[in-house]
Amino acid sequence: xxxxxxxxxxxxxxxxxxxxxxxxxxxxxxxxxxxxxxxxxxxxxxxxxxxxxxxxxxxxxxxxxxxxxxxxxxxxxxxxxxxxxxxxxxxxxxxxxxxxxxxxxxxxxxxxx
Amino acid sequence: xxxxxxxxxxxxxxxxxxxxxxxxxxxxxxxxxxxxxxxxxxxxxxxxxxxxxxxxxxxxxxxxxxxxxxxxxxxxxxxxxxxxxxxxxxxxxxxxxxxxxxxxxxxxxxx
Numbered sequence: 001x002x003x004x005x006x007x008x009x010x011x012x013x014x015x016x017x018x019x020x021x022x023x024x025x026x027x028x029x030x031x032x033x034x035x036x037x038x039x040x041x042x043x044x045x046x047x048x049x050x051x052x053x054x055x056x057x058x059x060x061x062x063x064x065x066x067x068x069x070x071x072x073x074x075x076x077x078x079x080x081x082x083x084x085x086x087x088x089x090x091x092x093x094x095x096x097x098x099x100x101x102x103x104x105x106x107x108x109x110x111x112x113x
Numbered sequence: 114x115x116x117x118x119x120x121x122x123x124x125x126x127x128x129x130x131x132x133x134x135x136x137x138x139x140x141x142x143x144x145x146x147x148x149x150x151x152x153x154x155x156x157x158x159x160x161x162x163x164x165x166x167x168x169x170x171x172x173x174x175x176x177x178x179x180x181x182x183x184x185x186x187x188x189x190x191x192x193x194x195x196x197x198x199x200x201x202x203x204x205x206x207x208x209x210x211x212x213x214x215x216x217x218x219x220x221x222x223x224x
Contacts, residue, residue: 097210104156
């Protein structure tokens with residue numbers, strides 16, 4: 001079955017530590033996205049990538065970094081510069097960025113130790 | 114600025130009690146409006162895309178409709194397994210590719 005796999009499901013970060021969230025898709029989609037979901041708020045876009053080796057900042061990119069070296073993979077690093085990282089992180093993909101529904105993984109919940 | 118507002122924040126229904134969820138949006142030219150279902154601890158699952166006013170889509174007990182200012186998700190004779198958070202999202206022409214998500218409506222259906 002095609003889909004998006006996020007790992008780990010739960011992640012804990014210590015002060016001053018960078019952590020990386022994995023996102024892999026086998027849908028052959030060109031576009032991939034990272035969102036942050038906080039209680040009572042809509043999904044907020046962190047980064048997106050329209051094609052391999054290209055990515056752009058979203059609305060809340062500060063303290064995060066990404067790479068897109070392969071079509072299937074779009075890892076997100078939460079750096080120590082992100083002062084409020086506790087949230088539910090969702091990765092999504094779509095055929096392209098215009099007018100296409102996004103398909104989501106099951107998320108990674110990040111907490112601070 | 115593109116904006117999406119969903120109401121109510123939460124809705125409690127008895128099994129079989131039909132109702133509607135509202136999604137009001139502000140965009141300068143609508144490319145598409147999307148409905149998703151999200152279960153606790155899971156990612157959103159795509160339900161429908163609507164592109165123009167007057168369009169309707171149906172899936173089992175769910176029916177989505179679209180006007181120039183809002184969309185409704187009608188739930189007919191809901192069952193407990195319909196309990197979830199329903200998210201609305203829009204993509205407009207001026208926002209480029211960006212999809213704006215509402216905060217969602219949490220639906221609880223009691224047996």
